[in-house]
Amino acid sequence: MQSFSPNTSLTHSLPATGHVAYFSMEIAIHPSMPTYSGGLGVLAGDTLRSAADLELPLVAFTLAHHKGYFHQHLDSTGQQTEDVQPWNPEEFCTEEPEQIAVWVEGRTVTVRAWRYDLVGCTGHTIPIYLLDTDLEVNTGWDRGLTDHLYGGDTNYRLQQEIVLGMGGVRMAAALGIDVNVYHMNEGHAALLTLALLEGQMGGGPQGVVTESDVALVRKQCVFTTHTPVPAGHDRFSAEQAGRILGSERTAKLEELGAFKDGLLNMTLLALRFSRYANGVALQHGKVSREMFPEFAIDSITNGVHGPTWISAPVQQMLDEHIPAWRRDHLYLRNAIDIPANAVIEAHSHAKEELLAAVAARTGLVLNPRMLTLGFARRVATYKRANLLFTEPERLVEIAKAVGGLQILYAGKAHPQDEPGKALIREVVERAATLDSDTLQIVYLENYAWDLGALLTSGVDVWVNTPKRPYEASGTSGMKAAMNGVPSLSILDGWWIEGWIEGVTGWAIEDGANDAEEAASLYGKLEKAVVPLYLSGPEKWAGLMKTTMAINGTFFNTNRMVQQYARNAYYPGHPVTGARVAEEAFAD
Numbered sequence: 001m002q003s004f005s006p007n008t009s010l011t012h013s014l015p016a017t018g019h020v021a022y023f024s025m026e027i028a029i030h031p032s033m034p035t036y037s038g039g040l041g042v043l044a045g046d047t048l049r050s051a052a053d054l055e056l057p058l059v060a061f062t063l064a065h066h067k068g069y070f071h072q073h074l075d076s077t078g079q080q081t082e083d084v085q086p087w088n089p090e091e092f093c094t095e096e097p098e099q100i101a102v103w104v105e106g107r108t109v110t111v112r113a114w115r116y117d118l119v120g121c122t123g124h125t126i127p128i129y130l131l132d133t134d135l136e137v138n139t140g141w142d143r144g145l146t147d148h149l150y151g152g153d154t155n156y157r158l159q160q161e162i163v164l165g166m167g168g169v170r171m172a173a174a175l176g177i178d179v180n181v182y183h184m185n186e187g188h189a190a191l192l193t194l195a196l197l198e199g200q201m202g203g204g205p206q207g208v209v210t211e212s213d214v215a216l217v218r219k220q221c222v223f224t225t226h227t228p229v230p231a232g233h234d235r236f237s238a239e240q241a242g243r244i245l246g247s248e249r250t251a252k253l254e255e256l257g258a259f260k261d262g263l264l265n266m267t268l269l270a271l272r273f274s275r276y277a278n279g280v281a282l283q284h285g286k287v288s289r290e291m292f293p294e295f296a297i298d299s300i301t302n303g304v305h306g307p308t309w310i311s312a313p314v315q316q317m318l319d320e321h322i323p324a325w326r327r328d329h330l331y332l333r334n335a336i337d338i339p340a341n342a343v344i345e346a347h348s349h350a351k352e353e354l355l356a357a358v359a360a361r362t363g364l365v366l367n368p369r370m371l372t373l374g375f376a377r378r379v380a381t382y383k384r385a386n387l388l389f390t391e392p393e394r395l396v397e398i399a400k401a402v403g404g405l406q407i408l409y410a411g412k413a414h415p416q417d418e419p420g421k422a423l424i425r426e427v428v429e430r431a432a433t434l435d436s437d438t439l440q441i442v443y444l445e446n447y448a449w450d451l452g453a454l455l456t457s458g459v460d461v462w463v464n465t466p467k468r469p470y471e472a473s474g475t476s477g478m479k480a481a482m483n484g485v486p487s488l489s490i491l492d493g494w495w496i497e498g499w500i501e502g503v504t505g506w507a508i509e510d511g512a513n514d515a516e517e518a519a520s521l522y523g524k525l526e527k528a529v530v531p532l533y534l535s536g537p538e539k540w541a542g543l544m545k546t547t548m549a550i551n552g553t554f555f556n557t558n559r560m561v562q563q564y565a566r567n568a569y570y571p572g573h574p575v576t577g578a579r580v581a582e583e584a585f586a587d
């Protein structure tokens with residue numbers, strides 16, 4: 001039993017010698033680097049930004065994604081087309097001299113790394129290594145392996161996962177990074193366990209795996225699962241695995257229990273080899289335990305990085321009234337005491353910035369005094385972007401009652417998701433039919449970091465209508481909350497934890513079907529949202545203050561990263577904001 005007294009640690013203890021190596025297929029690193037698609041990448045980026053602010057000893061691995069996640073264009077009917085967004089790593093990163101090799105479908109593929117230095121608020125730097133196969137020594141096909149995020153077929157995906165998981169482990173070693181925790185952010189990185197296992201057994205796929213080999217890998221690995229939607233879990237056929245990974249490796253993975261229903265299951269592989277696993281909200285942990293009953297799966301609720309997502313006017317207001325919020329977000333509790341006028345003014349500025357961006361993008365001039373709802377997310381059918389149109393006449397009545405209603409939509413559908421694309425067309429078509437002086441619905445093109453920040457901070461209410469229980473967490477409503485913007489949402493994901501009726505927003509109640517849930521949505525607009533809006537800005541500001549005080553203090557990645565440190569990376573060891581106690585590395 002190790003003892004710990006508060007003054008042995010932290011500022012004057014040894015800096016940790018070992019590092020957490022964080023692996024993620026996508027990371028939203030910088031607004032001008034199209035290396036992410038949506039929530040998972042934004043969460044990964046926010047995790048690293050908070051880890052940098054908190055001075056955690058952490059390094060990260062991802063792929064370069066040279067061609068970028070796609071740029072979305074919508075025509076007047078809402079038909080989506082996609083363009084590649086090539087970007088140049090040289091403009092943002094430094095090339096490392098080390099190169100490593102991985103074995104892919106019988107070929108040796110050479111991998112290099114670009115280093116991006118993410119600098120936290122105190123100057124602590126977290127290096128992010130973007131792995132890249134675009135090298136002359138590789139074949140044309142292999143040079144493209146790090147081009148497209150979530151592009152191509154499952155063969156392409158499995159090959160990318162070899163580069164990420166196995167390549168990342170070897171690159172960390174080549175760079176001389178001392179790693180004591182490997183964190184798999186989603187199953188995409190699960191093959192890192194295979195690289196660790198092989199490294200331990202002398203380098204190759206041969207040999208008999210013993211229990212102690214497995215135990216040694218497990219001791220180093222933690223895993224976060226991110227979706228209760230079965231299609232979100234990567235699976236590969238035995239034929240594919242045999243061909244791309246090699247038959248000996250595939251046989252080994254089967255022996256180790258990474259197959260389910262005849263398929264190599266990356267979530268299962270990650271779970272088998274992790275000493276700690278978690279879902280991303282309390283409810284999601286529960287759903288994940290039901291999906292994988294043989295594993296202990298904990299919950300660490302997601303968050304967002306405050307300084308990244310709080311609008312400039314609101315940050316200015318916080319700096320003036322609660323300067324300590326920057327070093328410790330718990331002080332946001334004091335948002336309760338900010339004068340209503342300051343909140344009203346800061347939000348009006350954020351709303352003006354949003355409406356100016358809408359005008360610049362579409363030519364439409366919206367009214368800053370009108371109640372404005374926001375709905376933006378990756379377009380997947382379970383998110384039900386069309387739920388608000390279930391009874392269009394009722395929506396029109398609500399708009400009249402509140403003196404005009406504006407609804408801003410945004411979101412990309414995956415290029416191969418035809419039902420998702422049809423949903424966008426439906427919203428655009430409805431917007432055109434319902435358009436009037438009192439109701440304006442706008443679908444904004446190309447939802448990405450910049451638009452996400454403008455929308456979550458500039459609208460008056462953030463709406464979310466997923467079908468239960470498919471929302472693992474959701475983070476856009478947290479961005480809104482940090483700006484004081486209340487949510488009107490289905491009780492799923494994070495909102496089960498964040499919801500206090502009339503204090504942080506409102507719940508859309510569970511119904512037997514879509515129509516019943518739509519009825520609850522209208523009912524809440526009619527009986528709660530509209531009356532409060534009509535009662536004047538001062539009352540509304542009261543709601544914004546409680547939203548910020550109660551949810552801003554919790555749903556941020558500073559709190560989340562500290563929970564990872566305590567529960568996943570260094571269990572049983574005290575951690576404060578900054579540095580991990582020396583004792584954490586004693587064994």
Ligand SMILES: *Cc1c(COP(=O)(O)O)cnc(C)c1O
Nearest residue numbers: 038039377448449452474475476
């Ligand atoms: C925050 C964010 C997301 C994730 O939000 P959800 O609530 O999970 O939909 C996705 N895309 C962008 C561009 C974001 O900023």
